Amino acid sequence: xxxxxxxxxxxxxxxxxxxxxxxxxxxxxxxxxxxxxxxxxxxxxxxxxxxxxxxxxxxxxxxxxxxxxxxxxxxxxxxxxxxxxxxxxxxxxxxxxxxxxxxxxxxxxxxxxxxxxxxxxxxxxxxxxxxxxxxxxxxxxxxxxxxxxxxxxxxxxxxxxxxxxxxxxxxxxxxxxxxxxxxxxxxxxxxxxxxxxxxxxxxxxxxxxxxxxxxxxxxxxxxxxxxxxxxxxxxxxxxxxxxxxxxxxxxxxxxxxxxxxxxxxxxxxxxxxxxxxxxxxxxxxxxxxxxxxxxxxx
Amino acid sequence: xxxxxxxxxxxxxxxxxxxxxxxxxxxxxxxxxxxxxxxxxxxxxxxxxxxxxxxxxxxxxxxxxxxxxxxxxxxxxxxxxxxxxxxxxxxxxxxxxxxxxxxxxxxxxxxxxxxxxxxxxxxxxxxxxxxxxxxxxxxxxxxxxxxxxxxxxxxxxxxxxxxxxxxxxxxxxxxxxxxxxxxxxxxxxxxxxxxxxxxxxxxxxxxxxxxxxxxxxxxxxxxxxxxxxxxxxxxxxxxxxxxxxxxxxxxxxxxxxxxxxxxxxxxxxx
Numbered sequence: 125x126x127x128x129x130x131x132x133x134x135x136x137x138x139x140x141x142x143x144x145x146x147x148x149x150x151x152x153x154x155x156x157x158x159x160x161x162x163x164x165x166x167x168x169x170x171x172x173x174x175x176x177x178x179x180x181x182x183x184x185x186x187x188x189x190x191x192x193x194x195x196x197x198x199x200x201x202x203x204x205x206x207x208x209x210x211x212x213x214x215x216x217x218x219x220x221x222x223x224x225x226x227x228x229x230x231x232x233x234x235x236x237x238x239x240x241x242x243x244x245x246x247x248x249x250x251x252x253x254x255x256x257x258x259x260x261x262x263x264x265x266x267x268x269x270x271x272x273x274x275x276x277x278x279x280x281x282x283x284x285x286x287x288x289x290x291x292x293x294x295x296x297x298x299x300x301x302x303x304x305x306x307x308x309x310x311x312x313x314x315x316x317x318x319x320x321x322x323x324x325x326x327x328x329x330x331x332x333x334x335x336x337x338x339x340x341x342x343x344x345x346x347x348x349x350x351x352x353x354x355x356x357x358x359x360x361x362x363x364x365x366x367x368x369x370x371x372x373x374x375x376x377x378x379x380x381x382x383x384x385x386x387x388x389x390x391x392x393x394x395x396x397x398x399x400x401x402x403x404x405x406x407x408x409x410x411x412x413x414x415x416x417x418x419x420x421x422x
Numbered sequence: 423x424x425x426x427x428x429x430x431x432x433x434x435x436x437x438x439x440x441x442x443x444x445x446x447x448x449x450x451x452x453x454x455x456x457x458x459x460x461x462x463x464x465x466x467x468x469x470x471x472x473x474x475x476x477x478x479x480x481x482x483x484x485x486x487x488x489x490x491x492x493x494x495x496x497x498x499x500x501x502x503x504x505x506x507x508x509x510x511x512x513x514x515x516x517x518x519x520x521x522x523x524x525x526x527x528x529x530x531x532x533x534x535x536x537x538x539x540x541x542x543x544x545x546x547x548x549x550x551x552x553x554x555x556x557x558x559x560x561x562x563x564x565x566x567x568x569x570x571x572x573x574x575x576x577x578x579x580x581x582x583x584x585x586x587x588x589x590x591x592x593x594x595x596x597x598x599x600x601x602x603x604x605x606x607x608x609x610x611x612x613x614x615x616x617x618x619x620x621x622x623x624x625x626x627x628x629x630x631x632x633x634x635x636x637x638x639x640x641x642x643x644x645x646x647x648x649x650x651x652x653x654x655x656x657x658x659x660x661x662x663x664x665x666x667x668x669x670x671x672x673x674x675x676x677x678x679x680x681x682x683x684x685x686x687x688x689x690x691x692x
Contacts, residue, residue, distance in 0.1 A: 125445055129432050145432040150445060152436025173543040174536065174691040185448035190543045193451030201540045207533035211471035220470065223463040224455055224541045249472065265537065272446045302446060304437075321436035333435050 125150055126171065126273060126306055130180035133166050133328075140166045142328035143180065148306050150272070153295045155319030155336075156308040157408065163328040164308040165203065168277050171306075172201050184273055196225035200266030200274045205258040205282070210251035214241060214261045217250065218268060225269040235264040240290070255282030263294070274298065276307040280314045292318045312408045324408065345379045347386075348372030348395035355391045369405070454544045457551065464548065465555035467534075468525050477521050478563075484513035485567055493578030501579040504589050507571040508655065511593055514563055518597060519604030522556045523617045526608025526682070535691045549683050553605055560601040564594055589657035596651045603647070603675045609682025612689075625674065647674045 126148040133141040141163040148154045158164050169175035171182040173189035181188060184199050192198055208217055218232045236246050239260040250258065259282055266274055274295070280288045295305050295318060309315040315322065316336065323333040332339060349355045352373055359366045362385055365376040372395065375382050379398050386393050468474055488509050493501060529535035529548075542548050568590075575581060604621060611617040625648055632642025643649065643666060650670040653663045 127432055147432040147434040149434050149437025154436045169691070172540050174539060176690070185446060187448045191448075191453050192543075193449050193453060194455050195543060196455070196541045198449055199540075201537075203536045203540070204533065207536045209467075209471055209528060209532045209534050211473050216470050220463050220466055221537065221541060223466060224459050224538075226455070226459055323435055333433065335435075 125186070125304055126182070126184055126275070127186075128167070128171065128180075128182045131167060131170055131177055131182055132179045133163075133170060133175065134178045139328050141170065141177075144325065144328070144330050145180075146323050146330065146333060148304050150302050150304045151299050152321055153299045153305040153307070153319045154321045154323060155315035156306055156323050156325065157312065157315050158308075158310065158325035160310050162310075162325045164310075164325060165277055167325070168203060168275055168306075168308060171275060172199070172203065174203070184275075194226065194269070196221065196269040196271070198269070198271050198273065200263075200269065200271040200276075202259075202262035202266045202275075202279060203277045205255065205262040205279070208250045208253075208258060208261065211249060213247055213249050214253065214257075215246040217261060218246075218265055221265050221268055227268060227270075231268060231270075235267050238267060238294070239264040256284065256287055259283055259287075263291075267298075272303055274303065274305045274307070276305070278309060279307050280309060280311075280318055288314060288317050312405050344374050344376040345382055345398045346372060346374055346395065347379075347382050347393065349386065350392040350394065354389075355386060358385055358389050358391070454547065455542045457547055460542050460547055460551040461554055464525070464551040465558060467528070468521055468555055468559055471524075471528075473524060474521060477517055477524075481513050481517045481563065482566070484517075485510040485570060488512065489570060489574040493574050499580055501575065502582040502584045503571060503575045503579065504585045506574050506579055507568060507585060507589075507593065510567040510571050510574075511564065511597065514560075514567060514597060515600050518556075518560050518563065518601040519607075519621050520618055521559065522601045522604025522606075523608035523621065524614060525552050525556060526605050527612055527614045527617055529691075530612040531614050533692070539691050545687050546683065549609065549686055553602065553679070556601045556605050557598055560597045561594065564597055586657050588659070589655070592654040592657050592659065596654050599647065599651065599671055599675055602679065606675050606677075606679035606682055609686055610678040612682075612685065644669045645673050646670060 128147070129145050131141055131144050132139070144163075144167060156164050156167070166175060170177045171184065171189065184192065189195060189199070195201075212220075215232065215236065218235065219229065222229065222232050236243070241257065241260055241264065245253075245257060250261070253261065259279055263276070263279060266276065280291055283291060295307070299305055299320075305319075307315070307319065309318075319336065321333075321335050322339055324331045324339075346369075347355070348371060352368070356366045356368065356373055359373075359375060359377075359382065362381075364381060364385075367374050379396050383393070383396055385391075386396075469478060489506055492506065492509055529538050538548060539545055568585075575583070604617075607617045607621045608614075611620060625646070629642070629646055629648060632638040632646060647670045650663065650666045653659050654667060659667070
């Protein structure tokens with residue numbers, strides 16, 4: 125369990141994290157989603173005692189990070205996969221951590237297998253690792269002490285689609301065993317694959333949170349027709365909010381409403397469904413547009 | 423505020439709202455990690471990187487070359503045990519501080535602090551472990567130099583075993599001061615090149631300044647680490663030499679160590 129209460133971090137005038145509160149329950153994989161610079165990493169560094177908060181607090185399993193006994197045994201943390209000494213082999217990185225955490229060499233080989241790094245790859249220096257391999261190494265280090273909680277910053281960054289699905293399986297099994305996972309991402313489709321619940325953050329503030337399905341349902345109806353421009357006009361005339369995406373329209377109404385209007389006006393529909401990634405994407409852009417630095421472009 | 427009746431006002435996400443999944447609690451025990459394990463990890467980190475290994479290899483190779491060169495070409499009557507050991511420790515005095523620097527700066531320049539300080543959030547203990555590990559490493563390296571010098575003396579020296587406790591202890595103390603100075607400057611600057619250049623250049627500049635400017639000469643005698651360690655290495659420390667050693671070490675080792683530790687304790691790890 126991770127609890128964040130009124131957590132705030134200011135750097136002079138700039139507020140990186142602005143009074144965020146949420147709780148991640150055991151048995152869940154929660155995605156911490158937001159555009160770059162939204163405050164995800166700062167929040168995670170405050171949770172793990174690396175950055176002192178300006179106000180508020182974060183606890184893990186009921187204690188602040190600095191109070192935890194042998195934190196490596198309770199919380200697996202990966203804040204930056206590329207923050208590894210390039211002159212150490214992957215296996216050596218884990219062995220040093222194992223000394224500190226107090227687990228044996230057998231556990232090092234176990235986690236290497238778990239994350240799919242071969243013995244040969246583990247013997248390479250981190251300098252020669254791809255970003256995907258570094259991510260796997262970082263996750264291996266996080267899992268080393270068989271923790272209850274995982275805090276991972278951008279763990280899917282640099283993974284290929286297959287790797288992202290592998291990570292989903294790994295984290296799902298971890299959560300099914302009663303574990304708590306909080307992972308951050310700035311890519312919606314990535315976090316959609318890996319996480320079941322989302323906390324969306326923009327400019328340091330939480331803009332939405334809940335289960336993925338719940339947020340998806342809020343995302344409206346996706347529709348595509350032979351004449352999207354005309355359909356959009358008809359919907360607007362009927363006071364139904366519409367927004368355009370690359371491949372059609374997202375409508376803030378039930379599928380039935382859209383279907384009826386289309387049938388009445390004889391518009392040929394190619395696709396009509398509620399929710400879907402376009403809806404969530406639209407919402408993600410919409411929610412963060414007001415708070416993101418790219419507000420105008422979005 | 424959520425209507426959740428649990429202990430926290432924070433709205434919850436994920437998992438089972440009914441609390442069917444048991445809520446694990448934190449492991450009992452004192453905060454952090456036992457110091458012995460932090461120390462072991464820090465000692466290991468000094469020699470397990472490519473750079474660290476090469477420093478050791480270069481130190482050993484240079485020491486062996488110097489010893490061999492002196493035994494073969496040097497004036498044989500000077501090749502006593504103490505004389506050979508003094509030569510062998512020259513590269514150690516140069517390179518041990520750099521190992522100390524790298525141990526202190528890697529957490530920041532290679533950003534491994536993101537792992538180290540997550541595994542042991544009490545950073546003061548990590549700093550202490552690094553300092554002790556540097557001391558142990560210096561002692562081990564000196565022991566190896568003693569062994570190599572003994573072999574050199576047997577093979578090609580004059581066979582005189584003239585190493586006194588004063589000289590041996592003085593060498594150990596001087597090496598410890600140099601390696602600690604490395605750790606201290608590493609902690610102070612948290613940047614490898616800046617720290618290395620500072621350790622090599624700042625004392626020299628100060629040394630030149632104190633010889634060139636007459637008004638600084640007296641200060642130089644008290645605050646020049648290279649100068650005050652000379653009687654230490656020669657094994658003839660008198661009362662005033664000890665006082666000068668203390669003042670110079672305070673300025674060049676303890677002060678940067680204190681300021682550097684303070685920096686590490688408060689700094690945000692990114």
